[in-house]
């Protein structure tokens with residue numbers, strides 16, 4: 001704990017503000033929350049909730065993002081050795097888990113979004129394919145591969161993660177081939193609701209192919225490297241179309257078919273999620289349009305969700321804006337009585353602000369840090385004593401609802417905290 005608190009004195013402290021100690025202790029709670037949702041066979045459950053809603057599945061997306069966060073923690077020099085070995089063991093199991101589930105090749109193949117925890121694909125009617133999954137998984141697995149190569153484990157990389165041979169027989173290669181051949185096709189978004197070309201999916205695909213191109217070259221697969229790089233270039237051209245000349249906002253999708261009839265605006269937090277999930281020291285979009293997108297989301301949700309009418313906690317600290325997925329959302333976590341703020345959205349704003357503040361100085365930097373801190377205060381404000389985090393919290397009374405102990409909620413706390421305080 002001591003080291004956490006010391007480290008916590010870094011960037012946000014520049015504000016001169018006294019940070020609520022709960023912000024720091026919640027990091028440990030979030031980490032335990034994630035660890036409790038890992039399975040011995042390498043699977044990650046989205047939530048332990050088995051009914052109303054049943055989230056007792058492994059979603060490729062949630063798991064890819066979760067393991068990416070855990071990989072970064074495992075290979076962080078500051079992580080203590082007990083935790084590190086536990087994580088390294090899980091990473092190894094996770095590789096095996098992904099490797100085997102890729103082989104199922106049912107329904108939409110690698111675009112399948114959701115599996116039972118025993119590894120069978122879930123074949124119930126669902127929004128499929130969801131093509132962000134393979135891109136996210138490839139990006140995460142490449143982080144493991146980089147580490148293994150550093151450790152001289154080339155043989156294992158070749159056996160499990162990447163070998164040039166076609167048809168692909170390794171984890172990363174299979175995903176990259178899938179992404180390179182399918183990115184032009186519409187698929188369901190990360191919210192599993194609409195078929196379209198989505199900013200979130202395309203940006204994840206572009207990043208995966210770009211990193212994949214460099215990675216393939218390194219492993220002597222130069223033909224594939226050129227193929228991935230050229231597809232990444234084409235995606236980049238397509239992403240240039242994601243512009244709204246009137247508002248400056250980055251629209252979350254183009255070419256919807258069929259779109260949700262009630263989802264009329266172009267605003268969606270998935271654009272901010274795309275930017276932070278693919279952040280590598282800089283954002284994939286110009287900072288002014290990214291900021292405009294976040295500002296608009298904040299403006300709309302501040303009015304829309306009554307919890308946002310309370311703007312200070314009992315200690316007088318500023319509470320940021322509780323953010324949902326998109327303004328017209330009606331999914332309440334179980335049914336469709338109306339949308340609510342989500343932890344992943346509210347924390348995405350904090351992470352975005354901290355990512356951006358690193359490249360800013362003076363007043364601009366302070367302003368961004370202040371936004372981030374307020375977002376953390378908002379999240380803390382809606383926690384119970386144990387610090388559990390479900391999917392959503394009620395737009396009117398602020399109490400948590402939807403799937404309990406949602407892995408992704410905890411993960412978003414970890415990544416936002418690390419962006420802001422470590």
Ligand code: NOJ
Nearest residue numbers: 127190191192193330331
């Ligand atoms: C469950 C999905 O996971 C959620 O994102 C969606 O809003 C609802 N189903 C409705 O499709």
Ligand code: NOJ
Nearest residue numbers: 046059061062190191192
């Ligand atoms: C619903 C969310 O919309 C989706 O993004 C997520 O993958 C699943 N829940 C599982 O957490």
